[in-house]
Amino acid sequence: TQLLEQSPQFLSIQEGENLTVYCNSSSVFSSLQWYRQEPGEGPVLLVTVVTGGEVKKLKRLTFQFGDARKDSSLHITAAQPGDTGLYLCAGAEGGYQKVTFGTGTKLQVIP
Amino acid sequence: DVKVTQSSRYLVKRTGEKVFLECVQDMDHENMFWYRQDPGLGLRLIYFSYDVKMKEKGDIPEGYSVSREKKERFSLILESASTNQTSMYLCASSPASTGDQPQHFGDGTRLSIL
Numbered sequence: 001t002q003l004l005e006q007s008p009q010f011l012s013i014q015e016g017e018n019l020t021v022y023c024n025s026s027s028v029f030s031s032l033q034w035y036r037q038e039p040g041e042g043p044v045l046l047v048t049v050v051t052g053g054e055v056k057k058l059k060r061l062t063f064q065f066g067d068a069r070k071d072s073s074l075h076i077t078a079a080q081p082g083d084t085g086l087y088l089c090a091g092a093e094g095g096y097q098k099v100t101f102g103t104g105t106k107l108q109v110i111p
Numbered sequence: 112d113v114k115v116t117q118s119s120r121y122l123v124k125r126t127g128e129k130v131f132l133e134c135v136q137d138m139d140h141e142n143m144f145w146y147r148q149d150p151g152l153g154l155r156l157i158y159f160s161y162d163v164k165m166k167e168k169g170d171i172p173e174g175y176s177v178s179r180e181k182k183e184r185f186s187l188i189l190e191s192a193s194t195n196q197t198s199m200y201l202c203a204s205s206p207a208s209t210g211d212q213p214q215h216f217g218d219g220t221r222l223s224i225l
Contacts, residue, residue, distance in 0.1 A: 009151060031211035042115070042201055042216025043154075050211060088153060092211050098144070098169070099214070101154035 003027075004091055004102035012108040013079055021074045021105045023089035030092050032065055032072045033099065037086040079109045114138070117202050117217035125225050130189040132220050134202030141207035143185035144214065145169075145177060148199040160185055161207070192224045 007022045023032070031050040035043035047056050049065035049072065056063045060083075062075040072089055089102040118133035136143065142161050146154040146169075156169030158177040166177050174196060178186045185204075189196055199221050203214040 004153075006153075033211070033213065041218050042203070043214075044216070045213040048211055048213065090154075090214075098156060098159055098167075100156075101146075103151060103153040 004089055004100055006087075006089060006102040006105045008105060009103065010106050010108075012110065015081060015109055015111050016078050019076050019079060019107070021076075021087055021107070023072045023074075023091075023102050025070050025091060027091070027093075028069050030069070032069075032092070033090045034063055034072070034074055035088045035090060037088060038084075043086075043088055076107075079107075081109045081111050083107060084109050115202055115204055115215050115217040117200075117220050119220050120218065121221050121223075123223045123225065124189075124192050126193060128189075128192050130192050130222070130224075132187040132189075132200055132202075132222070134185045134187070134217060135183055136185075136204040136215070137183065138204060138206075138215065139182065140204035140215075141182075142205045142212075143179065144203040144205075145175075145185065145187045146201045146203065147171070148201055148219070154201065157187065194224050196222065197224045198222060 004025045033048045034046045037043040047063045052067045052069045054065045060077045064073050087105045090099040092099045115136045124130050144159040145157045148154050155171050157175050160166045160179040176188045199219050201219045202217045205212045205214045
């Protein structure tokens with residue numbers, strides 16, 4: 001079983017601050033997904049990155065896939081209370097339908 | 112819009128009971144998954160199915176079984192519930208193909224075993 005470690009596990013910041021969440025593994029993934037989960041709901045896909053070194057932007061969120069496809073980061077600029085939630089990365093192994101989820105980062109943005 | 116529906120949001124059962132968790136998707140997806148979610152552990156895969164009547168063990172299948180008699184429905188069964196199975200259970204579905212397809216999740220069932 002491949003392991004995906006996320007850091008930090010918890011993050012509490014003030015509105016307007018920037019933050020970065022990391023997702024690391026010793027294994028190579030064919031693609032990596034980021035999900036956000038709000039209380040009482042299931043995770044919802046934010047983005048999929050598939051190429052080593054790839055950078056994708058979703059408004060104030062910037063996602064990067066490591067060159068070696070073993071790690072990824074999520075950077076949020078000027079965090080808003082609406083960004084509060086649990087962020088999960090998930091790595092896919094080529095040729096398989098299942099993914100391995102990371103340990104999660106719980107973000108709280110205080111107004 | 113994509114919809115994955117789990118039959119119960121909250122469920123309380125007793126140790127030793129047989130528990131059924133139901134999941135239905137309306138997207139004609141081939142793949143369906145059952146996860147449990149515990150703080151600090153992320154989502155751990157229990158079982159998944161890539162076709163009707165087909166199933167594969169995930170990372171933590173012990174104490175669980177599954178049934179997929181119809182494409183749209185995937186059931187998780189706790190054969191004899193134990194307190195360490197108290198958790199949030201999430202069902203998901205995705206189209207056929209490899210793991211880079213997005214998974215669509217239900218809102219979860221919070222199960223308490225007393």
